[in-house]
Amino acid sequence: MGSVKEYKCLNCKAGLEFDPPSQHWKCHYCFSEFTKEQIDAVYKKAEDSLDKEEPELNSYHCTSCGAELIADDTTAATFCLYCKNPTIIKSRFSGKFKPKNLIPFKLTKAQAQDLYKKWIGKRIFAPSEFKQIAEIEKITGIYAPFWLFDTRAEGMIDGEGTRVKSWTQGKYRYTQTTYYRVLRKGNALYKKVPVDASKKLDDKYMHMIEPYDYSALTDFSIQYMSGFMAEKYDVEAGEAKGVMKERVEKYIEDKLWTTVSGYSSYNVRNKQVMLMDTTEDYCMLPVYLLINKYKGKEHVFIVNGQTGKVVGDTPISFKKQLLFGLAVYTAVWLVAVFGGAIFV
Ligand SMILES: [Zn+2]
Ligand SMILES: [Zn+2]
Known part of the structure; x- marks a missing residue:
């Protein structure tokens, strides 16, 4: 079973997890803490072998308890369902799937849960199921x-500008419109334009949690995956390029527009x-994700794992809205009935 790997505590051999606040790796059994250099010293060879393609197997087993891992085709890092050990499927980070860079998590799971509680707390019509502890526990990094x-x-916009002048002479009102050809050309360098490379995650939401800093x-290292889930790409670069092109076209057109004035x-x-x-x-970018199913529809809550920016949608519970309507009505009715009497 060489293909599933996880980082073991250098003291007690339990699974290590990445700890966002310290940016170190922590063992939850013996409470040891390790720096990247300390782990590199032991595991560096494993990291180098990622440049070579690793064979995909039909099934993977947890290196800690031996149970078979339940994982989708695109899952690259996950947890063992039985012993909860972080497990990494190395073949899904190797060869063409070896990421160049990543942004490490800055936010802890507890912080993401707090953000969710605040966010859902403001949604008074959200179904109660969305506010239960068990639901909040499901938030995953x-x-x-x-x-x-x-x-x-390199962009160009070419169009027609008008200047309108009007004045009154005698009993006539004159309007003069002058037409101008307005041409703008410019070029700009765009760096790190992100495009979601996973079909599982909705592009719309992924773009809404931008920007990342x-x-x-930092250089990709499989060590950062410890304690998180990870997906490998299933949108090829060529396909993603089309999405990037649309975004960049919009950026440069907007930029050129801002130089047209006085018309x-x-x-x-x-x-x-x-x-x-x-x-x-x-590249790999950190997100916290919670998907709620409600009446057959999926509702998504996403937090940017670096900046804490929150995006999501919730269904409206009609029962709750009705109760709210009734409560308001009753309150108004009570005021109408008793309002005059209070001051007697
Ligand atoms: Zn330990
Ligand atoms: Zn296990």
């Missing part, structure tokens, strides 16, 4: 696969954007 693109964009990007109106007739020197890197 996941390294989500992303493509980060660098590209140079990319100055925290009464401006209509773009023609526009063109060309991307050059495009490169991509495969």
